[in-house]
Amino acid sequence: MSEAAIRITGMNKYYGRFQVLRDINLDVGSGERIVICGPSGSGKSTLIRCINRLEEHQQGRIDVLGTELNDDIGNIDHIRRDVGMVFQHFNLFPHLTVLENCTLAPTLARKIPAEEAEATAMTYLERVRIPEQASKFPGQLSGGQQQRVAIARALCMKPKILLFDEPTSALDPEMIKEVLDVMVELASDGMTMLCVTHEMGFARQVADRVIFMDKGEIVEQGRPAELFDNPKNERTRTFLSQVLSH
Amino acid sequence: MTAVSDMNTPRQTLNVGFRPDGLATRLRRRYFRTPANALISLLGMAALLYLAYHALDWAVLKAVWSSPDGTSAVCRDIAGACWAVIQQRWRIIIFGLFPYDEQWRSMLACVVMVVTIVLSCLPWFWKPLRLSILWCAGFIIFYVLMRGGLFGMRAVMPADWGGLTLTVFLYAAGVLIGMPMAIAMALLRRSEMPLVSRMTGALIDGVRSLPLVTILFTAALIFPFVLPDWLQGDKIWRVIIGFALFFAAYQAEIIRSGIQSIPVGQEEAAKALGLSYWQRTGRIMLPQAFRNALPPTINQLVITFKETSLIVIIGFFDILASGNAAYGTGEWSFAYFEVYIFVALVYFVFVFSLSRYGAYLERRMRFGQH
DSSP states (O other): OOSEEEEEEEEEEEEEEEEEEEEEEEEEEEEOOOEOSTTTSSSHHHHHHHTTTSOSSSSEEEETTTTEEOOOHHHHHHHHEEEEEEEOOHHHHHHHOHHHHHHHHHHHHHOOOOOHHHHHHHHHHHHTTOGGTSOOOOOGGGHHHHHHHHHHHHHHHHHHHEEESSSSTSSHHHHHHHHHHHHHHHHHTEEEEEESSSSHHHHHOOEEEEEEEETEEEEEEEEHHHHHHHHSSHHHHHHHHHOOOO | OOOGTTTTOTTTTTTOOOOOOHHHHHHHHOOOOOOHHHHHOOOOOOHHHHHHHHHHIIITTHHHHTTSSSSGGGGGGSOBHHHHHHHHHHHHHHHTSOOOGGGGHHHHHHHHHHHHHHTTSSSGGGGGGHHHHEEEOOOOHHHHHHHHTTTTTOOGGGGEHHHHHHHHHHHHHHHHHHHHHHHHHHHHTSSSSSSHHHHHHHHHHHHHHOOOOHHHHHHIHHHHHHHHHHHHHOOHHHHHHHHHHHHHHHHHHHHHHHTSOHHHHHHHHHHTTHHHHHHHHIIIIIHHHHHTHHHHHHHHHHHHHGGGGGGGTOOOOEHHHHHHHHTTTTTTTGGHHHHHHHHHOOOOHHHHHHHHHHHHHHHHHHHHHH
């Protein structure tokens, strides 16, 4: 793990008067794979949405790939191209085919020629094992297939960091595995990943570090084995007992 | 890319094992299920046939189609429709006050405008460059033909344009100028800058609170006093701008409703991919907004076509006003009914085509939706 891909220092975020994130300090090394877990409403999603500035923070400092996130808009688009995001509800563009979903941003934002973008898109669609669906529309695919397309779409921008916001939470149980398999494969490629998820098996298998959040704070963090088998904080223990009991 | 071409199309296996009933079975089931049912059906059909016969009798069987001597004498003692009025006066209805010898120009210009409209309805033209070229060419040819003063054609001032040609031109120009205005207004009203969004909101609400007649009146008669000479332009252009503004105020709200029905995740996903505001707007938001807002948009386009007839109050002879002129000469004044039916038929052809086109678009776009 070389220089920090993401560095968050003393960050606070409010919705009006309500504080959603409290004094967040987090360094993510390049190539590091981090899983963020915690009860709902703990600020996990908000935290990773601050990293590509879908949410703005009010205090503290966030540096992503060596650039500070502030109100400079051109700056933000530039950083977003290097930070891919996969959403809970996929958010594929319903009026574009699977292939167009994957080529739109590379051709528009990265100015890659159409043919090259299509070739890249097909490569990634093959990697997520869905190339035969390229000319379909998202509405014709299952949830699991849509989420795999969403992952391919993010990869087509060749991002340096990938953010996953509960990527399997909206899926039917039998589709969770196909998406997790793709994510495990990505993790073994050395992509910097931050993943909000409740899939503890996935966390154990791929995470370098697991972060437990509650009430807008980072409560505890460590290697998955340490945190799962030997949690130090009471809140972590309570949460884990609830998640792992079934 | 070749690997994907042999995909199976979805929903194709839906009807396996289901054989639709024949026509006779369906008729029996729907109209003759019980004796009472059958009686009502028969009575209804008899009434319809009776009415249809009377209409046919008047409109076709007892009708007079032409007047060999050019006067209304042929229609004096008939029980049917006097279509001779159309045969004699159709040029006034279609071309208005346009000089008689030059009416081929108006005819050609009208065809050019209709062809331009029809072509821009074809998906092949849905590229910004192609559409711009098409419409620029369409308007230039139209304007040169109508205005004249070039290539040895006599100059005809817009005040003498009229009939169907004027109606189609006013509509096309109004919608073409109004649509970008509507998009701009919808986007500005959603601006994060409160001053911009409030001012746009005030403009939209202001225009919507005024009757179209007032706006046309202001554009035609009051602006000449208010604006400097170089900004006035011809009356027809001021009227078109006023007409476009009125259309835009309504259409802006339709587009805005289309934008608002797009899930938030769409814009977030576009942002997360690093697309700029204009890329997000042009490629993600507006295409989806127009799909969502297609039925009310067609609605608005239909209403707008019929509203063109209001320009008569500022002295332009659109097709309806020209129709009035066509029977208003005394000689044909008894035949107003036939003239109105003819004008109504013209409106119907345009508006019904528009509705069918809207239905086609909906079918075409349904595929790419959830």
